[in-house]
Amino acid sequence: MDSKDLRMSVRSLLAAMLLGVLVAAPAGAQQQSESYKFLQAVKDAKGNEVTEMLGRPGSNIINTRDPSTGEGALHTVIKRGDETYLRFLLQKGADPNLRDGRGNTPLLLVVTTGQTDMIGILAAAKANANIANSAGETPLIRAVQRRDITMVRELLAAGADPDQGDLLAGMSARDYATQDPRNAAIAKVLADTPKKTRKAVSGPKL
Structure with missing residues (x-):
């Protein structure tokens, strides 16, 4: 094969590769x-x-997350205090x-923004009250730090663990309430809350 034929072959290969990229791109770009x-x-x-997009056959965008913040639709409607939209999206x-x-x-965002009524909505949708953020903060720890006794009671009713520690200080909601003299009422509520029984991790059966 001479140099001219080689160049033509390379060009043909590159053209084919480019065509493949162009053909494959629309599906990903469309999503x-x-x-x-x-x-x-x-x-x-x-x-x-929103209703029209969610109603399309095969739609799987309900849990789409913003690439820059990681926030989903639920985070957005919670930030603006929209209970109607929150219920709608959960139903979908x-x-x-x-x-x-x-x-x-x-749930952690609801506590952060002080929207107590939304706790029950999320709890009814099986929200886990003990999922912590990257700092190990749980919704209950945040509620104690806000000194919001109503939220504390709501979260306890939703299954929050008062003894789950964070990552920064290794302290739990019970610990934070006890050390803050302004949190006496919450400390009393947590003192009356029994420790949760945690299942022991068993090894492999021989």
Whole structure:
């Protein structure tokens, strides 16, 4: 094969590779575009658009996360205090335990933003009250730090563990309440809450 034929072969190969990339790209690009449009529609509270997108056959965008923040649709509606949208998305199959880029679940975000009424909504959707963020903070630890006794009671009712420690100080919600003199009422509530029985991790059976 002379140099001219070699160049032509290389060009043909490159053209074929480029064509393959162009053919394959639309599917991924389309999914990315749909995900972006969905999150934007949720942010803009465009109910008809959100409903239409979620109603498409084979749609799997309900738990789409923003690539820059890791936030999903639930995080967005919680931030704006939209209980109606929260219920709607949960009914459509949104993951109540979806974590953002910092590990914050919807339940932890609800506590952070002080929206007590949403705790029950998420708990009814099987939200795990003991999933911590990347710092090991649980919703109950955050509620104790906010000195919000109503939230503390709601979280305990949802199964929160008062003795689960964080990663920064290794302290639990019970510990934080006990050491803060302003948290006497919460400390009393937690003192009356029995320790949870944790299952021992058993080794392999021989």
